[in-house]
Structure formats: C-alpha cells, structure tokens
Amino acid sequence: xxxxxxxxxxxxxxxxxxxxxxxxxxxxxxxxxxxxxxxxxxxxxxxxxxxxxxxxxxxxxxxxxxxxxxxxxxxxxxxxxxxxxxxxxxxxxxxxxxxxxxxxxxxxxxxxxxxxxxxxxxxxxxxxxxxxxxxxxxxxxxxxxxxxxxxxxxxxxxxxxxxxxxxxxxxxxxxxxxxxxxxxxxxxxxxxxxxxxxxxxxxxxxxxxxxxxxxxxxxxxxxxxxxxxxxxxxxxxxxxxxxxxxxxxxxxxxxxxxxxxxxxxxxxxxxxxxxxxxxxxxxxxxxxxxxxxxxxxxxxxxxxxxxxxxxxxxxxxxxxxxxxxxxxxxxxxxxxxxxxxxxxxxxxxxxxxxxxxxxxxxxxxxxxxxxxxxxxxxxxxxxxxx
Amino acid sequence: xxxxxxxxxxxxxxxxxxxxxxxxxxxxxxxxxxxxxxxxxxxxxxxxxxxxxxxxxxxxxxxxxxxxxxxxxxxxxxxxxxxxxxxxxxxxxxxxxxxxxxxxxxxxxxxxxxxxxxxxxxxxxxxxxxxxxxxxxxxxxxxxxxxxxxxxxxxxxxxxxxxxxxxxxxxxxxxxxxxxxxxxxxxxxxxxxxxxxxxxxxxxxxxxxxxxxxxxxxxxxxxxxxxxxxxxxxxxxxxxxxxxxxxxxxxxxxxxxxxxxxxxxxxxxxxxxxxxxxxxxxxxxxxxxxxxxxxxxxxxxxxxxxxxxxxxxxxxxxxxxxxxxxxxxxxx
Numbered sequence: 001x002x003x004x005x006x007x008x009x010x011x012x013x014x015x016x017x018x019x020x021x022x023x024x025x026x027x028x029x030x031x032x033x034x035x036x037x038x039x040x041x042x043x044x045x046x047x048x049x050x051x052x053x054x055x056x057x058x059x060x061x062x063x064x065x066x067x068x069x070x071x072x073x074x075x076x077x078x079x080x081x082x083x084x085x086x087x088x089x090x091x092x093x094x095x096x097x098x099x100x101x102x103x104x105x106x107x108x109x110x111x112x113x114x115x116x117x118x119x120x121x122x123x124x125x126x127x128x129x130x131x132x133x134x135x136x137x138x139x140x141x142x143x144x145x146x147x148x149x150x151x152x153x154x155x156x157x158x159x160x161x162x163x164x165x166x167x168x169x170x171x172x173x174x175x176x177x178x179x180x181x182x183x184x185x186x187x188x189x190x191x192x193x194x195x196x197x198x199x200x201x202x203x204x205x206x207x208x209x210x211x212x213x214x215x216x217x218x219x220x221x222x223x224x225x226x227x228x229x230x231x232x233x234x235x236x237x238x239x240x241x242x243x244x245x246x247x248x249x250x251x252x253x254x255x256x257x258x259x260x261x262x263x264x265x266x267x268x269x270x271x272x273x274x275x276x277x278x279x280x281x282x283x284x285x286x287x288x289x290x291x292x293x294x295x296x297x298x299x300x301x302x303x304x305x306x307x308x309x310x311x312x313x314x315x316x317x318x319x320x321x322x323x324x325x326x327x328x329x330x331x332x333x334x335x336x337x338x339x340x341x342x343x344x345x346x347x348x349x350x351x352x353x354x355x356x357x358x359x360x361x362x363x364x365x366x367x368x369x370x371x372x373x374x375x376x377x378x379x380x381x382x383x384x385x386x
Numbered sequence: 387x388x389x390x391x392x393x394x395x396x397x398x399x400x401x402x403x404x405x406x407x408x409x410x411x412x413x414x415x416x417x418x419x420x421x422x423x424x425x426x427x428x429x430x431x432x433x434x435x436x437x438x439x440x441x442x443x444x445x446x447x448x449x450x451x452x453x454x455x456x457x458x459x460x461x462x463x464x465x466x467x468x469x470x471x472x473x474x475x476x477x478x479x480x481x482x483x484x485x486x487x488x489x490x491x492x493x494x495x496x497x498x499x500x501x502x503x504x505x506x507x508x509x510x511x512x513x514x515x516x517x518x519x520x521x522x523x524x525x526x527x528x529x530x531x532x533x534x535x536x537x538x539x540x541x542x543x544x545x546x547x548x549x550x551x552x553x554x555x556x557x558x559x560x561x562x563x564x565x566x567x568x569x570x571x572x573x574x575x576x577x578x579x580x581x582x583x584x585x586x587x588x589x590x591x592x593x594x595x596x597x598x599x600x601x602x603x604x605x606x607x608x609x610x611x612x613x614x615x616x617x618x619x620x621x622x623x624x625x626x627x628x629x630x631x632x633x634x635x636x637x638x639x640x641x642x643x644x645x646x647x648x649x650x651x652x653x654x655x656x657x658x659x660x661x662x663x664x665x666x667x668x669x670x671x672x673x674x675x676x677x678x679x680x681x682x683x684x685x686x687x688x689x690x691x692x693x694x695x696x697x698x699x700x701x702x703x704x705x706x707x708x709x710x711x712x713x714x715x716x717x718x
Contacts, residue, residue, distance in 0.1 A: 034416045037416040037516075038581055041512075041514040041515040044514035045514040059677055059679070061671070080677075104647075105702060107671055115700060117702055117706065117707050165546075166542065166545070168513075168544070170513075170563055171541055171565075172539065173538075192567075194600050195600055
C-alpha cells in the first residue's frame with residue numbers, strides 16, 4: 001500500500017482548482033472568499049456536535065483469535081468501534097466490520113456515558129451493515145438522516161468515529177465524490193473512512209446522517225474488503241434512506257446475502273451492448289428457472305440492461321431469495337421468466353494437478369479446494385441471529 | 387442554510403485564487419501564506435538507510451543556531467547525516483539528543499538559521515480546524531525545491547491507545563490526529579501548521595496496524611516538542627503502590643489465558659469483591675472507568691489500583707450490567 005497513499009488527499013482545494021481553474025473573479029471579492037474557507041472548520045465542528053449525541057462506542061469482549069496476531073493500534077473489532085443510534089428505543093446501526101472477531105459479548109456506551117449490554121441482531125452482508133439492540137432503552141437520542149435525494153456530489157461530508165479510543169469522537173472532513181456506487185448501495189466520499197470510523201456516521205453540514213461508513217469494494221466480497229482504501233481518498237457510506245424493508249429484516253435477526261443468477265454473460269457488438277447468456281451454471285438459479293445459453297437479457301425487474309457490467313450492478317440490488325422478472329429474447333421472441341436468485345456458483349474449477357507435480361496427492365474430488373490462507377472467517381456467522 | 391453560505395464562497399475563493407495566481411502572486415487564497423512560512427522553516431534530511439527504511443526525512447528549524455528537530459528513525463544512524471536548508475544549501479549534521487518516549491531527535495548543523503519556528507509560541511488547532519502538513523514524503527522534492535504540502539482537518543488530540551497489546555511503539559505523549567495523509571516514508575519530522583502559519587506539531591513516525599494494515603496520521607504536538615527541546619522528559623511513571631499490588635479478591639478462569647474475557651471463576655470470601663456480592667460467572671467489564679477487554683487488562687488494572695480508595699466495578703451478569711463499589715486491599 002505504500003505508493004498509493006501519496007495519491008491521497010488532493011482535498012477540496014486542489015480538486016476544485018483542477019476542475020475550474022479557468023474561472024475568473026475580481027480581486028475585491030478575495031477577502032470574504034478567503035474568510036469563507038477559514039470558517040469551514042466551525043461548520044465541521046458544528047455538524048459533528050449535532051450528531052454526537054447519537055454516536056455510540058461499541059466494545060466487544062472475547063471472540064475468535066482475539067489478540068492472536070497481536071500488534072497494531074486497531075485490531076479489527078478489538079478496539080472500540082463506532083455505531084449510530086437508529087431509534088430512541090435502542091436500535092443501533094453499525095458495520096459488520098466491527099464484529100470480524102465475533103465477540104460473544106458486546107457492550108455499547110451511549111453519548112451520555114452509560115454502558116449497556118447489547119445484542120447483535122441481523123446483518124446485511126451486501127453493504128456490511130448490522131443492527132444492535134440495547135434492551136430497556138427508551139429515550140436515546142436518535143440520529144437525523146438526510147434524504148438521499150438531497151445528497152449531491154461536491155457537498156461537504158464529515159466522517160465521525162470513536163475507533164481511536166478516548167471519549168471524544170474524531171472527525172475527518174471531505175466531500176461527496178459520487179452519490180451511487182456498489183449497485184447503488186453506497187455513496188462515495190474522500191473524507192477518511194477507516195477502522196477509526198467504520199460503523200459511524202458520515203454527516204452533512206447540518207449534522208444529518210448521509211450514510212454509515214463501511215469498507216466496501218466493487219469486486220472483493222470478504223468482510224474486510226475495501227479497508228485497504230482507507231487512505232486513498234476513496235471511502236463509502238451506506239445511506240439508510242430506502243432500506244426500510246432491509247432494516248425490518250435485520251430487526252428480526254435475518255442475515256441478508258447477495259443473490260446470484262449464476263450465469264456467464266457476454267456483451268455483443270462494438271461498442272459492447274446488451275448481455276447474452278454464454279453459459280448457465282447447472283443447478284443454480286438461472287438454470288432452475290429455465291434460462292438458456294444464447295438468451296439475450298433485455299431487462300431485469302423492469303430495468304433495461306445496458307451491458308454485462310450493468311447486469312451485475314442491477315442484480316446486486318437484490319438479495320438471495322428475491323424473485324426477479326427477467327425479460328429475455330430467445331429466437332427473436334421475447335419472454336418473461338421469473339428467477340429466484342440463489343447462492344453464488346462455485347468458482348471455475350482449477351486444472352487437475354498433473355502426475356509428477358509437486359505435492360502429488362491423489363485428486364480428492366469430494367473435498368472443496370482449500371481456501372487461501374486468511375484469518376478464520378467462518379462462512380456462516382457463528383454469533384448469528386437468534 | 388449553513389451549507390450554501392459556506393460552500394459557495396469557499397468554491398469561489400479557491401477558484402479565484404487559481405485564476406489570479408499567475409498575475410497576482412500575492413493573492414492566492416487562504417493557505418498560501420501559511421505554506422510559505424512553513425517552507426522557510428522546514429528542512430530535508432538525508433542519512434543512512436537500512437533495508438526498507440527510508441534513508442531520508444524532514445526536520446523543523448527550532449533555533450537561530452542551527453538546531454533542528456526531527457522524528458526518530460534509522461536514517462539518523464550512519465556517518466553521513468546531512469541537512470538541506472530551504473535555500474538548497476546542505477550542511478553536515480550531528481545528533482545532539484534523542485528521546486524514546488517522544489520519538490523525537492534534536493540535530494545540530496554549523497550554520498546560522500535566522501528563520502525558525504518558535505516553540506515557545508505554538509499555534510493552536512482544535513478539532514475540525516484546517517492544518518497543513520509540509521514534508522518531504524517520498525523524497526519528491528530535492529535541493530532547493532519546495533516540500534510537499536497536504537491539507538486536512540484536526541480529528542482529535544488524545545493519548546494513543548497504541549501501546550495496548552503487543553504493539554511495539556514507545557510513543558508515550560498525546561498525539562494530534564488529523565486526516566491529512568502523512569504516514570509515508572520521509573514525511574516524519576515535517577511541519578503541521580495552522581492557516582496562520584503557526585506550528586502545531588511535527589509529523590510523527592509511521593505507526594501501522596499489522597492486522598488491518600491501516601496507518602495512523604498524527605503529529606507530536608508543539609508543546610510536547612518544546613518539553614523535549616528544553617530537556618524535560620516526562621516524569622518517570624511512579625507506581626501508585628510501591629512494592630505492593632492491589633487485590634479485589636476476584637480470581638479468573640486460569641485456563642483462559644491473557645486474552646480471554648475476564649470471567650469470574652471464584653470470589654474470595656470476605657474480600658472486597660465478596661463483600662460487594664460478585665459471583666462466579668460474572669464478566670468484569672470495567673474497573674475504575676477502564677475497559678477490561680481481557681484477563682491481561684484485568685491483572686494490569688487491578689494490580690495498580692490505589693489501596694483503600696473505593697472504585698466502581700461494572701460486571702455483566704446474564705444480560706444485565708451491574709455497577710458495584712469496592713475498596714482494593716493489598717495482595718496477600
């Protein structure tokens with residue numbers, strides 16, 4: 001990661017300069033304009049102060065491999081992490097990143113300094129959100145959430161988190177870089193998001209929550225994927241606006257996973273457009289529903305499919321078990337097929353080792369291929385929902 | 387609306403600055419003066435290199451007699467330590483003093499350095515304030531070339547939790563955390579200044595988490611630097627109970643190891659915990675306001691409790707958090 005960090009943080013300053021260098025103004029305006037820049041920190045502080053009563057510190061006790069690899073100022077889920085009060089009756093929204101170690105005991109310290117025992121409810125693995133519940137809470141200060149339609153590229157965004165420890169949250173300021181990323185689940189910001197504020201709020205200058213800071217990555221699916229971008233000027237926050245259904249499911253303790261069509265599609269033409277099915281993985285979702293190789297996918301759930309990347313993005317908006325209407329063209333005829341999205345198909349099989357290769361064990365077709373070495377992260381969350 | 391009030395003028399200010407920079411070098415926005423001051427008082431340092439450690443760094447001129455502050459680092463070793471002044475003039479440097487706990491070193495060159503930082507009059511930056519970080523990260527600048535500048539805001543000033551666990555980093559003082567990215571090779575020793583060009587800190591050595599691969603961006607605050615230059619190292623840690631360790635009468639599961647949660651195995655009858663009504667299977671969550679994440683924490687915190695002084699202990703029993711008071715006694 002060494003060289004990438006240097007690219008980080010051209011900040012608002014150079015960002016704006018690069019884009020709009022040709023703009024001309026008069027010298028007379030200069031003093032008040034400089035003053036505006038110098039006043040921005042006051043607005044950052046005011047915004048952070050507004051959300052602070054709804055920012056909580058989360059502590060985990062125990063859990064797998066706690067401290068096993070030692071070192072570092074912030075082992076994931078080991079130091080304090082951040083959450084946001086969703087409602088005054090004790091629901092806390094935070095990031096699954098904060099529970100990589102599956103701590104069996106979780107406490108939450110609310111902004112008034114009181115410590116509570118919390119239960120981990122459901123999780124949405126597609127956007128790394130999860131819910132906690134504090135029992136017996138009635139009058140917690142809940143955060144105010146900004147409507148997603150009001151979030152604009154270029155507006156100030158302030159990330160707040162307690163992951164550095166201590167009683168005061170730290171803040172980082174930046175701008176909104178994009179309003180729709182990762183299948184539309186997230187907004188992008190150049191404020192620093194890192195283990196210091198994953199699970200915490202990204203707020204606007206009015207202190208309203210734009211989204212919950214989470215590590216996300218377009219292609220990697222592991223729970224910590226995206227954290228490596230912490231100092232690259234690329235951070236993500238998930239807006240809760242429009243997630244009512246998902247939040248209701250999380251309250252019931254459900255685990256929401258990504259759903260798959262399980263096909264390989266290829267674009268046609270130049271520039272590439274559309275998505276034609278090249279291969280249907282047997283026994284998975286598309287195959288079960290009767291999609292065939294050669295079918296062209298016209299639309300999914302009413303959304304016209306522009307190309308293969310767009311198809312992946314549109315499917316990414318749904319969850320495992322969702323039923324989607326797929327409009328296809330087969331032999332010049334259009335046809336709607338309902339598909340229930342399923343599990344991810346296995347990755348393509350690696351070639352069999354040739355006799356005489358190093359470590360020539362006999363092939364063991366019954367055993368899945370060994371996972372690449374990484375910290376123990378059971379496929380199924382062990383602490384999972386009651 | 388706060389947002390429109392601020393955003394527009396800021397945008398315009400920056401744009402104006404860019405447009406006018408060529409014709410009117412004196413008018414270039416809110417940060418230029420501060421950067422200009424910092425460039426005059428910050429130096430490039432070249433030294434020895436071992437393995438992957440960079441053989442260079444950045445330093446702050448802190449007196450008119452050629453005294454230069456920088457961060458501890460392997461580049462200070464070796465025989466050919468050199469300092470390149472902002473003019474491009476280079477001088478051989480010697481290490482006068484180093485401090486482990488501040489991770490700071492004082493160098494000296496035989497040259498007059500009239501333009502220097504005044505550690506007696508540091509700037510102050512509170513949370514959210516702009517700070518400019520000026521350093522030779524990645525050795526981008528050479529000779530008389532100006533140093534690289536990053537902007538960010540102050541995140542928080544606090545004592546680092548970094549030493550917890552096995553983290554091998556001896557920095558003991560408070561750190562100024564900010565969101566400019568300075569944890570890069572050669573940046574340590576650079577200047578962190580306010581928009582008025584006052585020094586608020588010196589960029590600290592790289593601290594990296596081995597488990598998350600994230601790094602901390604922080605500065606050693608100016609008041610800490612002043613203490614170091616005055617030769618005032620922080621007072622040695624005095625044990626609160628010289629010779630004796632405190633005890634609460636709580637015994638944890640012995641087999642769990644240092645990193646397991648602090649579950650109570652036994653409560654000694656008549657002990658402080660016994661009198662307070664703690665029970666087997668309670669989980670100790672905090673003692674005297676400090677979080678007890680594991681058995682190692684528990685031992686460390688309990689042993690150093692002041693004897694005879696009542697403390698609050700929070701325990702989790704089933705799904706309840708109980709808060710009880712007890713008074714530590716000397717360990718028998």
